[in-house]
Amino acid sequence: MAKKVTVIKAAKAQKHTQEERRLKVCGYARVSTGSQAQATSYTAQVEYYTEKIESNPLWEFAGVYADEGISGTNVKHRDEFQMMISDCEDGNIDLILTKSITRFARNTVECIQTIRKLKEIGVGIYFEKENINTLSEKSELFITILASVAQGESENISSNNRWAIQKRFQDGTYIISTPAYGYGKDEDGNLVIIESEAETVRWIYESYLNGMGVYVIAKALNQKGIPTIRGAEKWQDGVIQDILKNPIYEGDMLQQRTYTETRFPFVRRVNNGQRNQYLIKDSHPPIVTHEEAEAVRNLMAYRVDVLHMNKSDYTKRYLFSGRIICGECGRTFRRQKIYIGKPYEKIIWTCSGHVEDKERCCLKAIREDVLHRAFTDMWNKLYTNQGTILEPLLKELTELVAARQDSEEIRQLDKEIKDISGQSQILNQVMRKGYMDSALFMESSSKLGWQLTECRRKKTLLTRKLRRTKEIVRTEQLIQLIAEQDGLMEEFDEQLFKMTAEKIVVSKEHDITFCLYNGLKLTERGGGQDAVAHANRL
Structure with a gap:
């Protein structure tokens, strides 16, 4: 016998007498170089988002955050970006407008982490070029794919730059952008001595050979009020040690003393033999003699081997x-x-x-x-x-x-996570056998991915307790x-x-x-x- 089903119609939405709360919307803009063309783009983006937000009666202007001349490969070095995230956490922003995923981040992991972090507190990001709002269930899969493409683009650019720099190292034509303390550059890019700083370098070498340690030397320079390297707050013993080890002061150029990793987030590290180095003897005027530099190296070796004064173990x-x-x-x-x-x-x-x-x-x-x-x-x-x-x-x-009581909730979430993972595996099998349309597969897969993310987020919050x-x-x-x-x-x-x-x-x-x-x-x-x-x- 067929079951009789009665449809209970949904109640009509009640008309709100009060004005709906306006969304607090901000814009985010970024350009990756400091050229004149990019500077124009930077200004244009700021003006664009200001006008766009203020012209929408349903939006409340929450400002425009803009990083100029900053790479998007790592969010840690974008001050405006970090300030925007902080304001989101404080409840000052409901929605972020940005041009595209490539403008927001070129690191897939950090892009997804930031999006999920903001989703947890109810803040959305709207990518205009891709027409994606991160608060929608379908957004996760598309953003992952597009962010991966953006990351691949950055990796290709970085790879090309590394190849060009490596070639100039081998040819001896590489020109350093920021000279070491004690040196400047002439019109042709050649190193020239800055005598006021060179006197400090000579005093550092002389003091070390007379028995002073790097900590005492740094303290003495601070007490004398000697200007520091590139405007740092004060001299540090690590800076003194680097000056004593750098062959540039005896007139030799050692290139690739540091290197950048080939993968995200492109961390710069000290080259302790992981990469080739290129030594050019007598490439520029020396501040100290080869004999003084050699004496410093011998004294350092003695302190490490005999007195066990290795900085890393100190x-x-x-x-x-x-x-x-x-x-x-x-x-x-x-x-x-x-x-x-x-x-x-x-x-x-x-x-x-x-x-x-x-x-x-x-x-x-x-x-x-x-x-x-x-x-x-x-x-x-x-x-x-x-x-x-x-x-x-x-x-x-x-x-x-x-x-x-949270323990039972965690067990329930574990069961849901297992069920969703099983559904995802079945969905993949159906797709591989050709039983499902690709568009339907992407929609279903994205929905399961969103549900899985929500369950894992809830479990993380409970586990912390x-x-x-x-x-x-x-x-x-x-x-x-x-x-x-x-x-x-x-x-x-x-x-x-x-x-x-x-x-x-x-x-x-x-x-x-x-x-x-x-x-x-x-x-x-x-x-x-x-x-x-x-x-x-x-």
Whole structure:
């Protein structure tokens, strides 16, 4: 017997007495070079979006964001772009108008990530050339394809540029765009010495050969008020080291000291043998002699091989290196020795900010033996009171995760994700066998892709709420370490410190807070003297 179906007609939309909320719309424009033609295009785009938005009665003008002379391969270096995204997150923008996907981004991954990020907060992007609004279900597939094409275009351009530069390296005809500190360029592009900067370079070489380290040299230049390279805020020890290593100052040109990766996001890296380098001997006037440069290289090698002063390992040279944080200015502490050679020689740790400027940071140095004693006291109190600190904490964390109602939602989302993935596989099989029209396939595939993205987004949000497992594991490890101890710690245990403490924060009053890996903060008052430890869970 056929079932009787009654159609209940949809209610007519009620007329709104209030005026519908106007969309806050902005425009985004970008040109990738600083030429006159592109500058004209840049101005025209700004004027175009301003007029277009303001002329629409349903739109509220939210400004025009425009990056001039910036490449689109990486969004990190586009200030206006980042400001626009921030304004979207603050609720100041509902819709972004832009010319095309190539103007928005030429990196497929970052393009899709940005689009999805904005979709999550209800902000759409309308690409005029492609006639795509990212808030529609069909947009994801088309944008992925078009963004991939745009990325391929950028990769081809980058590949051609690399080939041309490589050829000029081999021919010796490459002209550097920005000369090193101490040099300028004449009308023909040849390097010429800038004497005022060259005096500083000679002083750096002379000081290093006389025993000064790169950190001390940088500090001295800052104190003298010597202008820095390309207007930087202050001299850094890494800059000094680069000057000492660069053969350009002895008149030799070493080309391709850095290189750009062949894939997105085209990151520039120091060439440590990954690419060919090209050395041109005596290519320009020297600032220092070959003998001075050779002496500097020998001294550097001696310091690395004999004194183990390799820059890359320096921050990990001592147990507390990079782990002690100033509670006043947030800088890390540096290791120093006082009363050297005397029976009461001591090792102290001093805030880097205090060393540079005592007025900006007034936190005084702290002795290393005080840190040792504070950790020993803290550990012994934790050992004695584990039953009132660690075990209740572990129980609370475990119950918190188990009691989450979100866990059931995540299981449901996992089931939906699995079902959608299965539907997608079936759809692909049907398409391969020729049982479906290509247009219908693209529409269905795009819809499934959109549903899959939504499920994964919801799961990500719920999973963030449940990320307590790391704290649970670390707390269990801490309890196990205590169980393995025979009794109270009599002397500072370096290995135990490495396994339990992530960092140390020292306050103005020299209260020492040990931030443990499981999220506990344990404080020794006044540097461990008459201290009472207390715990605060992060």
